[in-house]
Structures are given as structure tokens and as C-alpha cells.
Amino acid sequence: MSDPVLFYFDFSSPYGYFAAQKIDETVADFGRRVTWKPIMLGAAMKETGNVLLIDQPIKGDYCRRDWNRLARYMEVPWTMPDKFPIATLAAARAFYWLDDGDPALARKFADAAFHAYFGEGTDITEAETVADIAEPLGVDRDALLTAVQDPAIKERLKIETTQALEAGVFGSPFVIIDGEPFWGSDRLWMIRRWLKSGGW
């Protein structure tokens, strides 16, 4: 059995959102499955000295246009959130808490959280909002609100982020296949060819 393909992302990353629509089917075609790993990209960006795309004078305008263009092309819902970027600690912690008990449920939650933020433009910073997103999936609201304040879950997200940085992750989305890194939603084509050929 092959190791899962690792899919790192931040719930506040537009290109993470776009890649999230495709990553499962992209690797499933080659008999592989995906482990989703939300991380705190802010920590990673501090490490690499990078600055947010959106804060760069000319590049920021390009990116806004590109996100709209990609959404139209992929025919996925897109609303540029009024508050962007945001801290996605609550959503990421909720993900890992769900993932420990029921990975399929965590996967559905990830879709719902991405959809709320980038599909509908809802600010998902607050734990209460994250609970609103999870509740229709059958998640106990109070249990979630307790979990995202649980020191063990907080620590879990820190460790996942640290391990991601150690593995060379510096952006979102970021995919690692058997140790081989692929950065960006634009590299799904290369991921497909890599899996098909076994690498080159």
C-alpha cells in the first residue's frame, strides 16, 4: 500500500481552495489517496521572508483578477471575502479534532469551511462560525467549541505546522508525494504526470 499523498493548505489560501477542488480526484486516478493537512501558513511565511501576495502593489491586483478568472474557468463558487486574509486557527483545529475520530467527516468539514470562506465570503475566524459550518454535518456544536480550546488540539496544530516547515513546505497549496514536493495549484498537471510515470 502506497503512502498517502500529503496535501498542505491554509483555509485562508485562495490557491489552496482551488487545489482542494481537484486534489482527491487527481491522485485517485493513480490509485493513491490524500491526507489533508491544514497548517498555519503565517508561520511558514515568516520563516521564508515571504509577504502576502495580496499586499504586493501590482501582484495583489493580478491575483484578485486571477482568482476570479480561475473560479470562472473551474466553475466553482467564488466570493472575495471582505476580510482577507484571516487567522484560521479555529477551522484548522476543528479539522484535526474531527480527523482523529472520523477522517471522512473531517474531509467534508474542510470542503464546507473552504466553501463558507471563499464560496460565500463568510469570515470563518471565530470558533462559533466554525461550529455553524460543522453542525449541519452532524458535529456536536459544544463538543467542537470545547475541542478548539483543548491544549492538546492546539498543540497538534502547532506540531503539524512545524513538521510541515521541516518537510520544506513554504506555501499553500503544497503537495508532497513520496518525498517529492510540488508547490501551487498550477502544478496539478505535474502531479498527474509524476504519479503516472513514477517520476523522472
Next chain:
Amino acid sequence: MSDPVLFYFDFSSPYGYFAAQKIDETVADFGRRVTWKPIMLGAAMKETGNVLLIDQPIKGDYCRRDWNRLARYMEVPWTMPDKFPIATLAAARAFYWLDDGDPALARKFADAAFHAYFGEGTDITEAETVADIAEPLGVDRDALLTAVQDPAIKERLKIETTQALEAGVFGSPFVIIDGEPFWGSDRLWMIRRWLKSGGW
């Protein structure tokens, strides 16, 4: 007759080199032609507050790996130059000088300059080296060496770079089709779909 597709690049840009292998055929499939426009990317990067990929701690390592991987995939020559990045003023000026008289010759020169730098790893900073590259194409060596010091040619490159910035160019490669901007060698797929469909 459609306007030409504008292809902006810096001779010191690895992703510019990779896109340069494909841009002509990519747009020719849709009956369009390309105007090649070398620019001084350093000026553009100062404007956007961007920093060189290669200077970013983790991202730099990724890029070196990615350039090797892309070159193997595309089966194009690749040698990481010892001196990187470099100032490509001489090559860019030579290009515009040639382009004014014989665009087809300038196009051949661009291939040869890219090949010298990234295919063979030769430092192409110096005008003498640029003359070495142009001479086998039938270019008069002394005329070239004079041209790259000509105030009018120097000014031409400045103007091309300024106009590129004004058009929203902030990286290399950068393609503009009828006003629509595409950044990065990873967007050849999107350029193809854009030209095929007329945009969306």
C-alpha cells in the same frame, strides 16, 4: 489582424527560459504571433517589494529542484549557472538593437542567449560574451558592441521596462494577450484555453 501576444521576460529568469521554449508554438496554434520583450526584472521587483526566489531560505531550494525537474520533463538543456542571477542589460539591449532591423534574427539571438546562460551555464553579463553569442548568427561583432553602449538603445530598454511595469508586469515570464495578463511558465495551459475560447 490580431495584435501580437506580448511575452515579457528577463534573460536571467529560469522560468522565463522554460516558457521561451514553448510560447511561440503555444500561440501559433491559434493563429497568433509573439512579440518578445526582454525587460530588467530587477526594476519590476523593486516596485512590487518582491524578493528573488533563490534568496528565500526554503523556497530557493525548492526552485533549484524544480528547475532541474522541469528541464528533465521538457527535455531541454539545463545547467544551473554559477553566477545567478545576473544583470542582463547587454543581452536585452542587443536584442532590441537586432529587433529594430531584423525581428527574426533577434528571435534567434534570444534563443541563443537563453541557451548560453541556462543551457550551458555561461555568464552572459558582459557585452563581449553577448557578442560571442550573436556572432555565429551573422551579427557584426563591433556593431553590436557599439550598439549596446548607444544612449538610444539604453533608453529603449528603460522605456520597454517602464512600459511593462505600467502594463502590470511584475515577474518573468509574463504574457499579455489583448490586455489579459498571465504570470508564470505554469500558465501556458491557461493561455492555450484563453486563445481557444476567446476568454471567459
